[in-house]
Amino acid sequence: MAKTIVIGSGIAGIATALRLRAKGHEVHVFESNAYPGGKLTEFEKGGYRFDAGPSLFTMPSLVDELFHLFGENPRQYFNYKKLNESCHYFYEDGARFICPSDRDQLSEELARQNGESSSKIKSYLRKSEYLYNITSPVFLENSLHKVSTYTSQSGIRGILNLWKLNMFRSMHRHHARYFKHPRTVQLFNRFATYNGSNPYVAPATLSVIPHLEFGVGTYFPEKGMADISNVLYDLAIRQGIVFLFNTKVESIITEGNKIKGVRTKTGNYYCDNVVSNMDIYHTYDKLLKDFTMPEKVRHREPSSSALIFYWGISDTFEQLGLHNIFFSADYEMEFKHIFKSGDLFNDPTVYINVTSKHKPDDAPRGHENWFVMVNAPANNGQNWDELIKTCRTDILRKLSKHLGKDIEKLIQVEEVLDPRLIELKTSSFKGALYGGSSNSRMAAFFRHPNFKSDLEGLYLCGGSVHPGGGIPLCLRSAEIVSKLVH
Numbered sequence: 386m387a388k389t390i391v392i393g394s395g396i397a398g399i400a401t402a403l404r405l406r407a408k409g410h411e412v413h414v415f416e417s418n419a420y421p422g423g424k425l426t427e428f429e430k431g432g433y434r435f436d437a438g439p440s441l442f443t444m445p446s447l448v449d450e451l452f453h454l455f456g457e458n459p460r461q462y463f464n465y466k467k468l469n470e471s472c473h474y475f476y477e478d479g480a481r482f483i484c485p486s487d488r489d490q491l492s493e494e495l496a497r498q499n500g501e502s503s504s505k506i507k508s509y510l511r512k513s514e515y516l517y518n519i520t521s522p523v524f525l526e527n528s529l530h531k532v533s534t535y536t537s538q539s540g541i542r543g544i545l546n547l548w549k550l551n552m553f554r555s556m557h558r559h560h561a562r563y564f565k566h567p568r569t570v571q572l573f574n575r576f577a578t579y580n581g582s583n584p585y586v587a588p589a590t591l592s593v594i595p596h597l598e599f600g601v602g603t604y605f606p607e608k609g610m611a612d613i614s615n616v617l618y619d620l621a622i623r624q625g626i627v628f629l630f631n632t633k634v635e636s637i638i639t640e641g642n643k644i645k646g647v648r649t650k651t652g653n654y655y656c657d658n659v660v661s662n663m664d665i666y667h668t669y670d671k672l673l674k675d676f677t678m679p680e681k682v683r684h685r686e687p688s689s690s691a692l693i694f695y696w697g698i699s700d701t702f703e704q705l706g707l708h709n710i711f712f713s714a715d716y717e718m719e720f721k722h723i724f725k726s727g728d729l730f731n732d733p734t735v736y737i738n739v740t741s742k743h744k745p746d747d748a749p750r751g752h753e754n755w756f757v758m759v760n761a762p763a764n765n766g767q768n769w770d771e772l773i774k775t776c777r778t779d780i781l782r783k784l785s786k787h788l789g790k791d792i793e794k795l796i797q798v799e800e801v802l803d804p805r806l807i808e809l810k811t812s813s814f815k816g817a818l819y820g821g822s823s824n825s826r827m828a829a830f831f832r833h834p835n836f837k838s839d840l841e842g843l844y845l846c847g848g849s850v851h852p853g854g855g856i857p858l859c860l861r862s863a864e865i866v867s868k869l870v871h
Contacts, residue, residue, distance in 0.1 A: 386411050389870070390647055390654060392634045392672070393662030395423025395811070396856060397846040399617045400451060400863035401660050402626050407454040408871060412626045413654065415647065417633035417812075422614030423662075424811050424818075425856070431798035433697040433754040434747040436610040439856055440738040440756060441579075441708065443597045445604050447860040448613060455624055463616040465604045466743075473706040475787050476568055477714035477732075483706070484572070488599040499566035509563055509573075513596040520593065525852045525861050528869060530834035551589035557717075559589035571716055575734075578760055580853055581688025581819035583720040591823060597857065605707060605743050613856070637661075637672045637843065644842030647672075658842045658870055665833045665849040666814035676840070681831050686824055687763035687817035688854065689723055690804035692776060694757040697798035701753055702788055707742050711735040711787055723762045724824070729776045733759040735783060752797070757784075763815035764804035773803060819854025820847075835865050844869055 387410045391402045394416040402412045420426060424438035445465055452459035467486070474482040482498060485491045492506035519542055523529070527537075551559055556577050560570045576594040577584035584591075606612045621628070637659055638645040646655035661668045666685075669678040713719045713734045722730040738756040741748040748754040759776060784792045804816030814820070821832060832851040837843045846862040848854030 387658065388413075388656040389658040389660060390415060390656045391660045391662060392637075392647065392668075393423065393812070393847070394418075394421040394618070394628065395662050395847055395859070396425050396614060396617070397848070397859035397862050398423070398660070398662030399614065399621055400860050401662070401844075401846045401866050403451050403454065403617065403621055403624065404863055404867035405658075405660075405870060406621070406624050406626050408867065410658075410870075413656075414621075414626060414628045415632050415634050415649070415654075416628060416630050418810070419630050421618045421628065421630075422611065424807075424813075425611060425614045427609060427611035428800075430695070430800060431697050432749045433695075433752070433798055434609065434740075434744075435695045435754055435756060435800070436738070436740060437695075437802070438610070440610055440740075442604045442606060442610060442613070442856065444601055444857040444860075447857055448617070451617060452620060455620070457620070462619065463606070463612065465606045468603045468605060468707065470706050470708075471598050471603050472708040472710055473704070474568075474572060475709070475711045476571075477712060478568075480568060481704070482568070482572070486599065486602055491599055495569055499564075499569045501565055501569055505563065509592075510595060510599055513593050514600045517593040517596045517600075525858065526864065528835055528865055529832075529851055530836070530838075531869075551592070554589045556584040556587050556589045556591050559592060560584075571712055574716065575710065577823075578689065580823050580855060580858075581690075581760075581817065582823040583724050585717050585720055586724070586824040587822070588825070603708075605740075607744070609740055609744060609747070634672060636674065639673075639675070639840065642839055642841055644840060658844065660844045660846055660866055660870075662847045663812050664814045664820065664847070665845060667812050668845065673840075676837075679833070682833055685821040685831070686724075687815050688819035688822040689760045690763050690807060690813075690816040690818055691758050691802070692729070692761040692773060692804070693802040694755075694777065694780070695798075695800040695802070696755040696757055696796045697748065698753045698755050698792070698795045699751075699797050700790065700795050701751060704788060705737065705739050705742070705753075707739060709737040709739070711737070711783055719760075723760055724822075727762045727765055727767060729759065729761060729772050729779075731775075731779050732783070733776065733779060735759055735780055737784075761804055763817045764808055765815065769803050769805055773801060814849070818848070820849030823853070835862060836869050 389410045391398045391414045426437045449459040471486045472484045488510045492503045495501045496503040560573045574584035577587050634647045636648045713732045719730040736758045807816040844866045846866045852858045
């Protein structure tokens with residue numbers, strides 16, 4: 386029986402452990418924290434429950450699939466519901482838009498409110514679906530660094546259709562040509578933030594992302610987002626996967642060009658394969674010090690990070706749904722501040738997630754739990770204490786104006802998560818949420834592969850390597866690694 390060690394128990398690490406266990410491996414997972422889940426965790430404070438990290442759930446079939454590997458029925462352990470509304474949008478000109486999840490309804494509503502052509506919206510979304518379906522086998526489901534990916538029937542089809550991906554046009558430019566109203570353009574530009582990128586620079590290739598929300602749909606786990614990590618961890622325990630918490634891997638043991646195991650303070654552990662779920666930069670910098678870090682890893686542009694306020698609010702707001710966006714009046718300037726100036730714009734786009742809308746016990750009766758986030762630059766030593774203080778004031782002013790109440794007076798409990806803490810808790814390089822940004826047309830090809838070609842037995846998963854960040858892509862990286870190991 387092959388023995389594999391997984392470093393890190395983020396969603397990709399747990400999923401990789403499960404896939405390899407299903408193929409007969411003995412699997413041990415080493416985690417420096419006292420809990421599994423990485424960014425996908427939860428906490429309670431003052432009677433409020435908060436999901437600490439990712440708040441959008443798409444492609445639930447990728448989670449269900451992990452149960453099916455072992456012949457288990459996921460509905461016995463994990464349940465979710467499809468949402469009729471994807472998001473509530475608030476614009477600085479006073480406009481509000483409740484965005485339907487159904488793409489036909491979306492097309493009709495955008496036509497009614499923004500004067501768009503309903504048929505053109507439908508055409509855009511059909512093209513998004515088409516491009517996703519033909520490129521997914523190449524870019525998302527297999528390694529970009531194996532010849533077999535490109536010689537397969539689906540690979541050849543994907544390559545032949547690359548020209549349709551608008552790689553040489555920015556996402557914003559593509560949308561500005563496609564849609565009439567600036568509000569519609571801004572709505573679809575937002576999807577660049579799903580992988581921490583700038584829509585004014587990132588290629589229009591990212592216009593495949595809306596298909597996940599309006600084609601596949603958005604969902605809510607009945608017990609909250611952290612339940613994804615919790616149920617997969619429980620599944621792993623049932624299948625005999627061993628977790629070693631509070632056990633930091635200090636280095637990967639190698640002999641020549643082959644993996645031998647890992648080194649910790651408590652001793653050495655030997656194995657046939659090592660899978661690192663740690664950020665690729667730190668994998669080289671901390672675990673593979675005898676190997677040269679590739680230049681594309683050392684000099685990659687990091688994705689955006691986040692500044693998050695967790696607020697227990699002593700009131701309820703009918704205007705809000707599960708997902709809410711309060712747009713900046715100058716979206717382009719906001720991204721210039723994030724990626725060029727490395728600071729926070731004074732009119733940030735504010736995202737609020739309120740899980741108590743669907744899970745009432747997440748807050749006391751008559752109260753709401755707010756996960757309040759703005760996109761932030763990666764940590765480069767900025768004066769975060771000052772940035773946080775100023776940004777908090779800007780956020781409160783913006784929300785109070787839109788919602789018609791003094792929000793600061795309603796805050797009962799508060800916690801803050803900034804790029805420094807994200808880096809500390811999750812080993813994400815500079816606190817970047819998605820590894821490298823996709824602010825270049827070839828970004829997909831410049832992500833580190835899911836293996837190291839000159840080191841036999843080392844594999845890599847998670848948001849900092851191929852195919853990218855976010856729950857669905859992290860689960861895809863686990864699938865790719867399980868194929869490569871075999």
